[in-house]
Every structure is written in structure tokens, then in C-alpha cells.
Amino acid sequence: MAQLPISRETRPLGQSGLHVFPIAWGMWRFAGTDLATATAKVEAALEVGVTLFDTADVYGLDNDCPFGAAEALLGEVLAANRGLRARMVLATKGGIDPGIPYDSSPAYLRGAVEASLTRLKVDHIDLYQIHRPDLLAHPADTAGILLALQAEGKIGHIGVSNHTVAQTMALQAHLPQPIATHQPEISAIATAPIFDGLLDHCMAQNIGVLAWSPLGGGRLGNSAGDAQFAALRAKLDELARREGVSRPAMALAFLLAHPAGIVPIIGTQTISRMSTLLEESFRVSLSRQDWYDILQASTGERLP
Numbered sequence: 529m530a531q532l533p534i535s536r537e538t539r540p541l542g543q544s545g546l547h548v549f550p551i552a553w554g555m556w557r558f559a560g561t562d563l564a565t566a567t568a569k570v571e572a573a574l575e576v577g578v579t580l581f582d583t584a585d586v587y588g589l590d591n592d593c594p595f596g597a598a599e600a601l602l603g604e605v606l607a608a609n610r611g612l613r614a615r616m617v618l619a620t621k622g623g624i625d626p627g628i629p630y631d632s633s634p635a636y637l638r639g640a641v642e643a644s645l646t647r648l649k650v651d652h653i654d655l656y657q658i659h660r661p662d663l664l665a666h667p668a669d670t671a672g673i674l675l676a677l678q679a680e681g682k683i684g685h686i687g688v689s690n691h692t693v694a695q696t697m698a699l700q701a702h703l704p705q706p707i708a709t710h711q712p713e714i715s716a717i718a719t720a721p722i723f724d725g726l727l728d729h730c731m732a733q734n735i736g737v738l739a740w741s742p743l744g745g746g747r748l749g750n751s752a753g754d755a756q757f758a759a760l761r762a763k764l765d766e767l768a769r770r771e772g773v774s775r776p777a778m779a780l781a782f783l784l785a786h787p788a789g790i791v792p793i794i795g796t797q798t799i800s801r802m803s804t805l806l807e808e809s810f811r812v813s814l815s816r817q818d819w820y821d822i823l824q825a826s827t828g829e830r831l832p
């Protein structure tokens with residue numbers, strides 16, 4: 529039986545012209561360390577081949593650090609190591625105003641982008657993503673400010689995260705160029721985008737897909753874990769044993785094999801795990817039946 533393609537070849541970010549290594553690295557959990565530790569992580573990610581680095585202005589709060597702390601730490605790393613910026617596709621997000629909770633109005637987004645640039649100590653963000661849909665922002669207004677920031681050279685390509693298909697289309701309707709990326713939560717645990725039309729929309733419109741929490745935020749790590757996903761973990765373990773890889777690598781392979789060209793954003797802050805995951809994921813050989821077996825172990829329902 530033909531195996532599903534899983535390769536180390538770069539993947540396009542939609543129609544942006546940017547191509548990135550098939551696994552990205554995320555900085556949700558990055559804040560709160562010293563500069564040397566942070567630098568070592570960024571260098572390790574580049575070393576193993578990662579090119580897309582995903583952060584957000586709000587990252588830090590979940591590590592008991594202030595709003596902006598993850599961007600600020602990356603900014604320190606980039607300022608201290610001048611060669612690093614040119615080696616990465618730098619992606620960040622804005623639009624979450626904690627407590628409000630969302631704001632994608634023109635005035636807010638202008639301030640957010642300018643603050644991100646200041647913290648990151650860069651003059652350009654390669655991919656700027658609206659972190660969550662603001663139900664009170666008219667998409668024409670959001671598109672207008674994003675285009676203005678693009679014209680000023682502050683941001684490059686435009687992406688969305690956690691948007692429904694309809695919300696994505698509403699923003700797209702006011703943009704002259706295609707939205708480059710969509711960033712939903714997708715993993716062997718969180719399979720909704722496979723069924724709710726989001727991945728189909730991205731394939732129809734040629735939008736790049738970045739998967740957040742591709743290991744379920746750690747629930748698909750190597751430990752026994754809670755009972756909820758026991759059947760899924762057992763299936764991943766069975767296939768991982770067969771392929772001589774770890775369970776997390778098998779979980780990433782499940783995403784990499786999907787035809788939407790998904791780029792999982794791994795979030796480990798452990799350097800040795802980065803290299804293991806990247807080395808093992810591309811070694812996996814998955815058949816159609818393996819892929820459907822993982823999906824059905826996750827949903828608990830046999831497909832007809």
C-alpha cells in the first residue's frame with residue numbers, strides 16, 4: 529500500500545512566497561528564563577532546521593510573567609546575536625487584550641504592532657497574525673489597518689488564528705492579497721479542523737496551516753497521561769514501536785501526513801526534545817490505514 533508523504537522539504541506559507549521547514553517552534557512557554565538559556569533554545573531550534581518562529585505579544589502571562597515578556601526575551605536574544613534574525617521567519621500575533629478580551633480595532637492593532645516591534649527589537653515582522661477573532665471589529669477596518677502597517681513595512685504577510693472559516697472569509701473579502709496562514713489548534717487530540725471545513729477551506733484557498741499545540745500541549749508526550757485519551761495513546765504507541773520512534777514523533781507525523789501541508793508548531797522548551805522530535809518525525813512511514821486508525825482512536829468512532 530502507498531505510504532503517505534512525510535518529507536523534510538520546506539512547505540509554502542500559502543501564496544506568500546515564503547517557504548518554511550515543515551516543523552516550526554513556538555514561544556508560548558518561552559518567557560521567564562535568563563538570556564543565555566533563551567539564546568541556547570533559539571540557536572538549537574535553528575540548528576535542527578527550524579525556520580519559522582512563532583510568538584505573540586500576550587505570551588508571558590501564562591508563565592507568571594508580564595504581557596510581552598516572551599517577545600521581549602526574544603528581542604534580547606536577537607539584539608545580542610545580530611546574525612539570528614536573518615535566519616528566521618519571524619511570526620507574532622496580536623489582538624488579545626487580556627480581560628477585555630479581544631481588540632482588532634485599527635487603533636489597538638497599530639499600537640500592538642508597534643509595541644511588538646519595540647519589544648522584539650526588529651523593524652519588520654514577517655508574519656503578523658490576528659490571534660483571536662474580535663467579534664466587535666468590522667473586518668474592513670481590521671484589513672485596513674493591516675494593509676497600512678504592511679505599506680509602512682512594519683509587517684509582511686497576514687495570518688489569522690482561531691478564526692472560523694466564515695471569519696477568515698470575512699477578513700479576506702477586504703484584503704487584496706490572500707491571507708497567508710491560518711493557525712488553529714490541531715493535533716491527534718484536537719481534530720475539529722479536519723471535520724469542520726477549516727482545512728478544506730485552507731486547501732481550497734491555498735492558505736498555509738500552522739498547527740498550535742500539536743502534541744496536545746504535552747498530553748501526547750511520553751508519560752502515561754490521563755485516562756481520557758488512553759485509546760489514542762495506545763494506537764500511537766503501537767505505531768511508534770513499529771516505526772522505532774517516540775509517541776510524540778508519531779503524533780507529529782499524523783499532522784505532517786495530512787494533504788493541507790500542515791506545519792506543526794512544537795512548543796517544547798527542552799533542547800534535547802526538539803532534536804529528537806525532528807529527527808524521528810520524518811523517519812515515520814504511515815499508511816492510509818495507519819492515519820485513519822489514529823483518527824478513529826482519537827474520536828472513538830469508527831468511520832462508516
Ligand SMILES: NC(=O)c1ccc[n+]([C@@H]2O[C@H](COP(=O)([O-])OP(=O)(O)OC[C@H]3O[C@@H](n4cnc5c(N)ncnc54)[C@H](OP(=O)(O)O)[C@@H]3O)[C@@H](O)[C@H]2O)c1
Nearest residue numbers: 554555556740741742743744745746749794795796797798
Ligand atoms: N494561536 C494560539 O491561540 C495558540 C495557542 C497555544 C499555542 N500556540 C502556539 O503553539 C505553540 C506550541 O504550543 P504547545 O507548547 O502547547 O505545544 P505542544 O508541542 O503540543 O506541547 C509542548 C508541551 O509539551 C511538553 N512535552 C511533554 N513531553 C514532551 C515530549 N516528549 N516532546 C515534546 N514536548 C513534550 C513540553 O514540555 P517541555 O517544554 O518541558 O519539553 C511542553 O510543555 C506555542 O508555543 C505557540 O507558538 C498558539
